[in-house]
Amino acid sequence: MIKSNIEKLIIKYCINQINSDELDILNSWLNEKESNKIIFKHYIVTNYSIEHYKSVNASNLKITWSTIESKIKPNKRKRSYWKYAAAASVMLFISLSILFIKNREQDIPSNIITTTPPTLINNDIEIGSKKATLTLEDGSNIFLEKGKDFVSNNLKADDKGIVYKGAKVSKNKIQYNYLTIPRGGEFSIKLPDGSQVWLNSESQLKYPVAFAKGEPRKVELVYGEAYFKVSPSTNHDGSKFIVNTQMQEIEVLGTEFNINAYKDEPYIYTTLVEGSIAINNSLNMAILKPGDQSEINIADQNSTINITQVNVKKIISWKKGIFTFSNLPLKEIAKVLSRWYDVDIIFANKELEDIRFNGVSSKKQNIEEILINIRNTNFINNYKIDGKTIFIR
Numbered sequence: 001m002i003k004s005n006i007e008k009l010i011i012k013y014c015i016n017q018i019n020s021d022e023l024d025i026l027n028s029w030l031n032e033k034e035s036n037k038i039i040f041k042h043y044i045v046t047n048y049s050i051e052h053y054k055s056v057n058a059s060n061l062k063i064t065w066s067t068i069e070s071k072i073k074p075n076k077r078k079r080s081y082w083k084y085a086a087a088a089s090v091m092l093f094i095s096l097s098i099l100f101i102k103n104r105e106q107d108i109p110s111n112i113i114t115t116t117p118p119t120l121i122n123n124d125i126e127i128g129s130k131k132a133t134l135t136l137e138d139g140s141n142i143f144l145e146k147g148k149d150f151v152s153n154n155l156k157a158d159d160k161g162i163v164y165k166g167a168k169v170s171k172n173k174i175q176y177n178y179l180t181i182p183r184g185g186e187f188s189i190k191l192p193d194g195s196q197v198w199l200n201s202e203s204q205l206k207y208p209v210a211f212a213k214g215e216p217r218k219v220e221l222v223y224g225e226a227y228f229k230v231s232p233s234t235n236h237d238g239s240k241f242i243v244n245t246q247m248q249e250i251e252v253l254g255t256e257f258n259i260n261a262y263k264d265e266p267y268i269y270t271t272l273v274e275g276s277i278a279i280n281n282s283l284n285m286a287i288l289k290p291g292d293q294s295e296i297n298i299a300d301q302n303s304t305i306n307i308t309q310v311n312v313k314k315i316i317s318w319k320k321g322i323f324t325f326s327n328l329p330l331k332e333i334a335k336v337l338s339r340w341y342d343v344d345i346i347f348a349n350k351e352l353e354d355i356r357f358n359g360v361s362s363k364k365q366n367i368e369e370i371l372i373n374i375r376n377t378n379f380i381n382n383y384k385i386d387g388k389t390i391f392i393r
Helices: 004-014 020-032 034-048 058-072 081-095 330-341 367-375
Strands: 098-100 119-121 132-135 141-144 155-158 161-164 176-181 185-190 196-199 203-208 217-229 241-245 248-252 256-261 267-274 277-280 285-288 292-297 306-309 322-329 344-347 356-362 383-386 389-392
Touching (some): 004 020, 020 034, 141 155, 176 185, 241 256, 248 256, 248 267, 267 277, 285 292, 330 344, 330 356, 330 367, 356 367
Parallel strands (some): 119 383, 161 185, 217 241, 344 389
Antiparallel strands (some): 132 176, 155 161, 185 196, 196 217, 217 256, 256 267, 277 285, 322 356, 383 389
């Protein structure tokens, strides 16, 4: 079992956020014993590095390690942070490289060589940030971003999030607010009952400005992705917490979970981090345990609730500022990048859309850094940026 502090350092190393002191700690751990190097390699291959369409063999690992080792060894005569950063960049490149094409081994384009630089025309693409639009009960809209605060009788909002004051109202006096996150944004909110919600890009939450005493605490994820940390029912006279989305209702006692319900996706995914939740649709009911992910087909009114065990850390990595892609087609990665960077990504042909990647990247990276790493795999020829449109060919 890898220690949590070492795991954090490896992750920071992969996403190019490690400093020289932390890299010294990681290097010392690696040199303690040979088994630590094995653990390190296994962790990278399992979670963040490239995987070939055929299994990675020992010689491949040895080559990878020797490359990393040559970069990570400290220079006793001259300690330079930028050399450490360069080492991290090497791992970042490895972690973002493509490894296999599912069920298409014969089509691997091994002979593509990129010789021309990408075309940039009016590159207006910015890294995503904390921003949202708050729609009040009277229909007025408040735009929230850095430097813009809003205060009223029952809430306080700034670029760190929204906090509502705890209050109770009668059932017939409930009023609703909407929190809408645009493409290129993310935001968080503390509801009147103390429950916390983190919203990803292109998402919308509907919720009451105060909950009715003795009634279920109901909110609606209209669309998008959200992470919920729910205040226990025991703190609210047993009142259940219920989240409605298209095609399903989630009943919560007090727990943490993630819902992915984007409008342009065919499925709704609900992932339980801890606690217990019950999921209901028109025909079925399922109880999730930690590590479970439910799947409901939006197009099928009679859809069953399929449940699988997943890697929760990867599913909720967006909340911690990290993109994690696990055997994901490039067209699906493009959707994620489009939401965060507020861009449109167009492919020259369908074959490019189906190339599958494993990788991890910081959401603080410029999108062009990610595109360069993808291009360097030689599975795409090049890309062009024109304003807020990216063409991949």
